[in-house]
Amino acid sequence: MTWGVSFDGVGRQAKYRIGYDGKQTDEATLAGIRLLGSTGHSFGLICVVTSAHVGGGREFMETVRHFEGLASVKLLPCYDQDVSVRPRATASGKLMQLYAGDRDGRGDRPGWTISPADYAEFVEDAQDTWISSGAWRRFSLEPTASIASNLSGLEGTYTDYSLTKDGQVLTLYPGGRVAGHDRAHEFIVNETTTDRIGELLDAQLAQADADWAPFLEECRSCSVWAGCRGSELFMRKVMRDAGLSNEFCDARRTIVSSVEQLLSGSQR
Ligand code: SF4
Numbered sequence: 714m715t716w717g718v719s720f721d722g723v724g725r726q727a728k729y730r731i732g733y734d735g736k737q738t739d740e741a742t743l744a745g746i747r748l749l750g751s752t753g754h755s756f757g758l759i760c761v762v763t764s765a766h767v768g769g770g771r772e773f774m775e776t777v778r779h780f781e782g783l784a785s786v787k788l789l790p791c792y793d794q795d796v797s798v799r800p801r802a803t804a805s806g807k808l809m810q811l812y813a814g815d816r817d818g819r820g821d822r823p824g825w826t827i828s829p830a831d832y833a834e835f836v837e838d839a840q841d842t843w844i845s846s847g848a849w850r851r852f853s854l855e856p857t858a859s860i861a862s863n864l865s866g867l868e869g870t871y872t873d874y875s876l877t878k879d880g881q882v883l884t885l886y887p888g889g890r891v892a893g894h895d896r897a898h899e900f901i902v903n904e905t906t907t908d909r910i911g912e913l914l915d916a917q918l919a920q921a922d923a924d925w926a927p928f929l930e931e932c933r934s935c936s937v938w939a940g941c942r943g944s945e946l947f948m949r950k951v952m953r954d955a956g957l958s959n960e961f962c963d964a965r966r967t968i969v970s971s972v973e974q975l976l977s978g979s980q981r
Pocket residue numbers: 931932935936937938941942943944961962963965966
């Protein structure tokens with residue numbers, strides 16, 4: 714168990730990370746990050762890569778690479794193709810209210826959604842800086858580390874790039890509540906209690922097997938299977954429904970190939 718901090722960077726990169734008052738939270742989060750480091754705690758950062766990050770992989774890595782106590786950075790793509798923009802009484806509802814007119818020009822897709830190609834470029838730039846600055850000696854970077862593990866004959870630990878699939882993931886909440894993957898709305902059973910974890914897992918696995926396992930059939934002949942491991946399957950469904958399967962897989966091939974090059978460069 715370790716601390717995890719959601720942090721998308723500062724300034725323009727934090728555009729979509731806001732509080733209930735509609736203001737960016739980057740300064741307050743930075744204060745928390747400094748407090749963690751100064752008190753000797755190690756922590757991981759989770760960055761949701763949105764359209765505000767396009768072209769900013771190096772900038773993001775320059776922001777975070779000197780943080781004291783930083784143990785890991787995870788770069789998650791914001792593929793919100795299935796999210797409809799509607800105000801709700803939550804921080805994300807506030808976000809939708811503020812940016813309801815902020816579309817990317819492709820249908821109803823919210824403006825913060827990033828394209829697979831832009832996400833791949835962000836990851837490549839971030840990992841280049843991670844390597845060239847020597848930051849790789851101090852903290853890990855995902856998806857790079859899991860892809861490198863996969864290609865080296867070990868298994869990655871990041872579910873998006875591992876053989877652990879959506880149906881096997883559990884999320885624990887305060888008060889003894891248990892849900893599946895944080896996209897649990899994809900599952901028939903949304904939530905349960907700690908004494909019924911077995912039933913939840915059985916239901917999830919059965920559904921994942923029936924609904925999503927066929928996606929893995931498409932991976933059998935793919936050239937990057939050894940590094941990619943087929944993605945999170947709900948994401949495959951979201952991207953297929955949005956007509957973006959090819960774009961999605963092209964981006965993953967780009968990322969896996971870039972890690973292959975890093976590995977071959979390190980062996981010379
Ligand atoms: S790139 Fe697409 S088809 Fe290839 S292994 Fe990954 S998810 Fe499967």
